[in-house]
Amino acid sequence: MKRIDNKELDLRVEVIAEVAGYLWERGWAERNGGNISINVTELCAAEAAALPALDGPYVLPKALPHIAGGCFLVTGTGRRMRYVASRPLENIALIRVAADGASYEIVADEAVRPTSELPAHLSIHDYLAGVGRPERAVVHTHPIELIAMTHNPAFLDKDVLTRLLWSMIPETRAFCPKGLGIVPYTLPGSQLLADRTIDLLDEYDVVMWTKHGALAVGTDLIEAFDQIDVLSKSARIYESARSMGFVPTGMSDAEMQELKEAFGL
Ligand SMILES: [Zn+2]
Known part of the structure; x- marks a missing residue:
């Protein structure tokens, strides 16, 4: 960042740019769709604290x-x-975030206002920090096939979609x-959407916002992206089979059990 001379922070900016490119290339980021955040407190809290605010609180x-x-x-x-x-800059x-946790200020670089999904992002970071989990990155994006699948009520019952996606490719x-948790349709940008997402973060790797998009957390941003990418690949295999005119058989329960035991899943 221009206002802070910190190589580690620059590397995080680079990885955001890298993943943003992947989201665009996959067709998951129409117009301004999707958002990314990384907790960089351990890298630059002291330097950021010394900067005058550009905007806010x-x-x-x-x-x-x-x-x-x-x-x-x-x-x-x-x-x-x-x-x-x-x-990226x-x-x-x-x-x-203020010392009382009640507000935030923008400190770099240009006066860019944060994503409208900031309540969800910061609430998730607050939850992860509160329970001592190591994840520092959050990504929300619009993976086409996964969103399409949430338009089918038959896929929305608990773990139906997870089992289907697992069965497409080992x-x-x-x-x-841990698969995919499903949040029922909820107003974008709302605190309720944040709270419903947090409720599923311990149980699942990725949280799907019905008729909207996916959200994943990771120790770094690449890990978070990969989780959604892997599930999206399965969704595309399912779609491809259906478009060829047949319902894919999927791996059998016995094959899934063999995999589970072989890899200690
Ligand atoms: Zn969205």
Whole structure:
């Protein structure tokens, strides 16, 4: 970031640009769809604390005590992933949460306003920090085939979609062993959407927002992206089989059990 001379922070910006490019290339990031955040408190809290605010403070929907004083790289509201990829510094904000956890200020670089899904992102970071989990990255995107599948009520019952996606190709279960949790359709940008997502974060690798998109957390952003990518691959295999005119058989229960035992899943 231009206002902070910190190589580790620069590397996080680079990886946001890299993943933003993947989201655009896959067709998951129409217009300004999707958003990314990384908790960089351990990298630059002292440097960020010394900077005067460019904008804010903005009050958060609810106080977030576990990330009080923390700082985060977040993609900007209305910003397109294809431009986050090509010109990251113009499309990513560095924000600093107040010492009481009740508001935030923008401290770098340009006065980019954070994503409209900031309540969900920061609430998730607050939850992860509060329970001592190691994940620092959150990505939300619009994977076409996975979203399409949430338009079928038959797939929305608990773990139906997880079992179907696992059965398309063995690696999906190996790389996404907890599967996909489903949040019923909820207003985008709302605190309720954040709360419903957090309720599923312990049980599942990826959370699907019905008729909207996917959200994943990871120790780094690549890990979070990969979880959605693996599930999306399975969804595309399912779609491909259906478009060839047949319902895919999927791996049998015995084959799934063999895989589970072989890899200790
Ligand atoms: Zn979205």
